[in-house]
Amino acid sequence: PDLSEGTVNEHLDELAFLAETAGALTVKRYVQALPMPDNRTYLGSGKLQEVKTFLLMNEDITAVIFDDELSPSQLKNIENELKVKIIDRTGLILIIFAMRARTAHAKTQVELAQYQYMLPRLTRMWTHLERQRGGINMRGPGEKELETDRRIIRDIIAKLKKDLEKIDRQMATQRKNRGKLVRVALVGYTNVGKSTLMNALSKSEVFAENKLFATLDTTVRKVVVRNLPFLLTDTVGFIRKLPHHLVESFKSTLDEVREADLLLHVVDISHPGFEDQIKVVESTLREIDDRDKPVIMVFNKVDAFSHVEKEADDLTPVRRENITIEDLKRTWMNKATSVFISALKKDNFDEFRDLVYSEVMKIHVTRFPYND
Numbered sequence: 001p002d003l004s005e006g007t008v009n010e011h012l013d014e015l016a017f018l019a020e021t022a023g024a025l026t027v028k029r030y031v032q033a034l035p036m037p038d039n040r041t042y043l044g045s046g047k048l049q050e051v052k053t054f055l056l057m058n059e060d061i062t063a064v065i066f067d068d069e070l071s072p073s074q075l076k077n078i079e080n081e082l083k084v085k086i087i088d089r090t091g092l093i094l095i096i097f098a099m100r101a102r103t104a105h106a107k108t109q110v111e112l113a114q115y116q117y118m119l120p121r122l123t124r125m126w127t128h129l130e131r132q133r134g135g136i137n138m139r140g141p142g143e144k145e146l147e148t149d150r151r152i153i154r155d156i157i158a159k160l161k162k163d164l165e166k167i168d169r170q171m172a173t174q175r176k177n178r179g180k181l182v183r184v185a186l187v188g189y190t191n192v193g194k195s196t197l198m199n200a201l202s203k204s205e206v207f208a209e210n211k212l213f214a215t216l217d218t219t220v221r222k223v224v225v226r227n228l229p230f231l232l233t234d235t236v237g238f239i240r241k242l243p244h245h246l247v248e249s250f251k252s253t254l255d256e257v258r259e260a261d262l263l264l265h266v267v268d269i270s271h272p273g274f275e276d277q278i279k280v281v282e283s284t285l286r287e288i289d290d291r292d293k294p295v296i297m298v299f300n301k302v303d304a305f306s307h308v309e310k311e312a313d314d315l316t317p318v319r320r321e322n323i324t325i326e327d328l329k330r331t332w333m334n335k336a337t338s339v340f341i342s343a344l345k346k347d348n349f350d351e352f353r354d355l356v357y358s359e360v361m362k363i364h365v366t367r368f369p370y371n372d
């Protein structure tokens with residue numbers, strides 16, 4: 001993995017952004033280079049003591065967040081050592097998803113992922129469970145209670161899965177009833193501008209916000225570009241290290257992507273790590289769908305793109321030094337069907353619409369061969 005200082009900083013920026021989205025303010029960062037995370041405590045003992053000392057001097061800090069999924073025992077050991085709440089990357093993403101879930105469908109999917117995450121971590125999740133189940137046991141659990149509780153959770157998981165299967169079937173029927181119209185799905189890393197683009201194309205109001213995961217549910221809109229109708233879907237954004245359970249429980253949401261005829265892969269080129277984000281999206285797509293389908297690369301936020309001139313004595317690695325938007329265009333136009341736009345300012349929007357039109361048309365004529 002790329003462990004340059006720039007990349008590590010970007011990853012921690014993203015983690016801080018996730019924390020902020022969840023309502024937390026981050027005050028300090030720790031980085032440790034280990035060949036392998038420590039089995040017992042993730043961090044080495046020296047680093048852990050360093051964090052502990054900082055916590056002792058700053059009593060108003062209430063949680064430590066890790067940019068990885070911790071094993072249940074690591075989580076417990078670190079918590080015992082640091083005596084504050086420990087949140088791992090998966091837990092943080094689940095908190096945000098739970099905050100964002102609006103519809104019954106999204107709520108069910110998030111709830112399933114939460115319980116699956118909770119099951120092996122039951123000891124520490126007890127208080128949470130207590131609230132959910134209306135106080136099964138007000139004291140700490142003994143082994144027997146824990147076993148009872150695990151069984152309860154397994155039952156809940158089984159029920160949620162069944163509920164989701166039912167929703168899946170309903171949604172599959174709905175999709176079938178939509179007929180033969182070409183289906184286009186917006187995909188991309190979280191916060192790249194998918195909802196903004198959806199609004200710009202369909203002139204409807206979808207919730208767009210500078211927060212991670214503003215969209216959890218798919219929104220499907222019928223869009224008409226120059227008399228050519230097609231269906232446009234906005235869906236949940238992808239992110240580095242997306243919890244596996246989440247991908248699984250969001251299956252019916254991701255079915256929209258799987259069953260799309262054309263993908264618009266939206267990229268935020270004003271983000272210094274956009275190339276890594278492209279890779280994350282492409283590998284997530286491979287995970288949920290192994291069929292190749294046409295993709296338009298939509299490089300968004302050209303208005304916010306600024307290239308950085310590298311200075312000779314600059315110690316901070318800059319990822320995209322001396323690369324202009326023209327360089328990017330040359331590279332990508334050769335590699336893929338690409339377009340550079342600003343969804344916000346509508347820069348280059350006509351070219352974008354033309355490109356979408358011609359790609360949709362290619363598919364449309366195969367479905368409706370006798371239409372003009």
Ligand code: GDP
Binds near residue numbers: 300303
């Ligand atoms: P999504 O998570 O991919 O759906 O992204 P959103 O559509 O919610 O947009 C995330 C943030 O990026 C919002 O604050 C948007 O206003 C902003 N945004 C979207 N498109 C552009 C653009 O072309 N230029 C700039 N500067 N900001 C944009």
